Amino acid sequence: MTGAQAPQLNSASEQTRARLVDAARELFSAHGFQGATVREICRLADANVAAVNYHFGSKDGLLAEAFNFSALKALQKKNATVDACPEIRLHLFVRDFMLMLLDEKNASRQCRMMARELADPTPALDKIFVEAIAPLLDFLSRLVREIVGDRADEAALRRCVYSLLGQCVFYRNSHPVLQRLYPDLHYDVAEIEATARHIARFSIAGMMQAARGELDSRLFETGSGYTREL
Amino acid sequence: MTGAQAPQLNSASEQTRARLVDAARELFSAHGFQGATVREICRLADANVAAVNYHFGSKDGLLAEAFNFSALKALQKKNATVDACPEIRLHLFVRDFMLMLLDEKNASRQCRMMARELADPTPALDKIFVEAIAPLLDFLSRLVREIVGDRADEAALRRCVYSLLGQCVFYRNSHPVLQRLYPDLHYDVAEIEATARHIARFSIAGMMQAARGELDSRLFETGSGYTREL
DNA sequence: TTTACTTTCAAACAAGTGTTTGATATGTTG
DNA sequence: CAACATATCAAACACTTGTTTGAAAGTAAA
Missing domain, CATH: 1.10.357.10 (Tetracycline Repressor, domain 2)
Known part of the structure; x- marks a missing residue:
């Protein structure tokens, strides 16, 4: 997926999206879905707390996005x-x-x-x-x-x-x-x-x-x- | 364990203790430690929310008590x-x-x-x-x-x-x-x-x-x- | 620059968490 | 009965959770 949507990755918005997904994968895999908090993810991604809901709708949406098989x-x-x-x-x-x-x-x-x-x-x-x-x-x-x-x-x-x-x-x-x-x-x-x-x-x-x-x-x-x- | 402390099990206090431990085992095993809430446990045990902390000090104490190998x-x-x-x-x-x-x-x-x-x-x-x-x-x-x-x-x-x-x-x-x-x-x-x-x-x-x-x-x-x- | 749109942000929200409190009931002992 | 320690209860506390808000900042086109 890193290569597929690379063209839009220059956009600042896409960058924070990518950072959020990356941080989510890190923390979800480390502490599980319940154990990882939205605030922690945003802190790691250097983004605002509202960013998750703005970009992915909800924590669930972020999880769905974070999964990539x-x-x-x-x-x-x-x-x-x-x-x-x-x-x-x-x-x-x-x-x-x-x-x-x-x-x-x-x-x-x-x-x-x-x-x-x-x-x-x-x-x-x-x-x-x-x-x-x-x-x-x-x-x-x-x-x-x-x-x-x-x-x-x-x-x-x-x-x-x-x-x-x-x-x-x-x-x-x-x-x-x-x-x-x-x-x-x-x-x-x-x-x-x-x-x-x-x-x-x-x-x-x-x-x-x-x-x-x-x-x-x-x-x-x-x-x-x-x-x-x- | 059910037989060991049977003598004191007549006491009303010991009965609620036993009910709490039983409910805790049920819900901890079903939803995990984080997933099971104190309120849910107390509801299942037909006890007050404060009962857990009164009898076991904390949710952690209840978990320790619930474990019995x-x-x-x-x-x-x-x-x-x-x-x-x-x-x-x-x-x-x-x-x-x-x-x-x-x-x-x-x-x-x-x-x-x-x-x-x-x-x-x-x-x-x-x-x-x-x-x-x-x-x-x-x-x-x-x-x-x-x-x-x-x-x-x-x-x-x-x-x-x-x-x-x-x-x-x-x-x-x-x-x-x-x-x-x-x-x-x-x-x-x-x-x-x-x-x-x-x-x-x-x-x-x-x-x-x-x-x-x-x-x-x-x-x-x-x-x-x-x-x-x- | 003005306009319109997108993105960020601090702050607050509503709901849920474990825990504590102080009063009330309960049972036991003098 | 009275006195006492124990146990229960509704209510509140302090805190965290995911989420929402409305203003501010940024961005791009007219």
Whole structure:
């Protein structure tokens, strides 16, 4: 979006609009929709308190404007064009997704906002759901379907998608808590990539198990090679 | 907790205290700490607005009182006494934990509150962390260690715990969103148990892969039996 | 410059927040 | 009963919230 409406960005009005949206993304992603106040956003954007309602009608309108899933869409489109086996494409997706979610330097705070939205819906949930969550779930479902083949039914497939997504968003949502446990915890690129690799490999193994389980849902392989009843 | 301070529960004062705590748990778990208002809690508890501050000092005090991890502790203690292989104990834990998290009829809304806390910390985080989260992470770490053995280092072990926990809390946190996707979604015991079985099997397979990955972190088994580079 | 329009701003608004107050009721003890 | 501490209550308090207002400043065309 930064490139699309660049021509009007010279206008002073468009500049404050852009500053407001930027500040909103910063604070919404940091403190959530309820936690971030209009006054704080305006202070960060160096604008008057009335600016939000003048330019966006309401705080809700600003939230709707602040959401921009171009990065998320681009990620999915890029992934779809990669010529590789679904396992590798899954790993690529998880890697890119985790980089979005965790990299503090990354500009795409929209994904952090979406992770928040998943956990605690706001009035803007409709737009978010239609534009981002549903397509994302659909994208992941197709990808996971490629991996498990036709050995898993719809319910098992859905659960596999949730397992994957749950792992990814956990790192984002639980960051403050985990940081209390490990005060010097920080996610550099290497750490994020290691985490992504773990999630991808962990999940692919889980998916194979889920697919296998459709054939015999009472057996699973343990590490020691035993087969136990579960 | 209901049985421990039963002797004093006859007192009218203790009754309103109990009603307030109960209402608080209901609304905190439903709308979060910020989302639930003191007035709403008091209305639900059929008590005066001033009752919260009179009995608990503040809204924060009520939150601290509302947290009660006896159910979670009992779950862990029960699990530790079970004489079974770690994989089955893991399955049992996930099952009990998911029943706590998802069963609407279940009285242990404290776990739902804790899931919320994990995603969005409140001033009461300290108590919650020390009394519930840290022990829980510790318990899970020991359990997962039993499964992966010494083939996984500390980082891999930690990630396995997060993968497990992330899957569990995802179902709780994302419930409103998933319900939009499947309007007739509801978690009865059968559905919860199926979900728990999925998570347990998915995770055990993932853990075995993570343990295996310590030996050769670049290879994993695909479903078709191929070994690919990841 | 005058005109018309857009954008900014300090100030106020109405509603909601957690909390406090002082009187009133309630129950227990002398 | 009288005295006392406890518990409840309506009302108000101090504060924050999102939002609105009406004047002032800026901007661009006639």
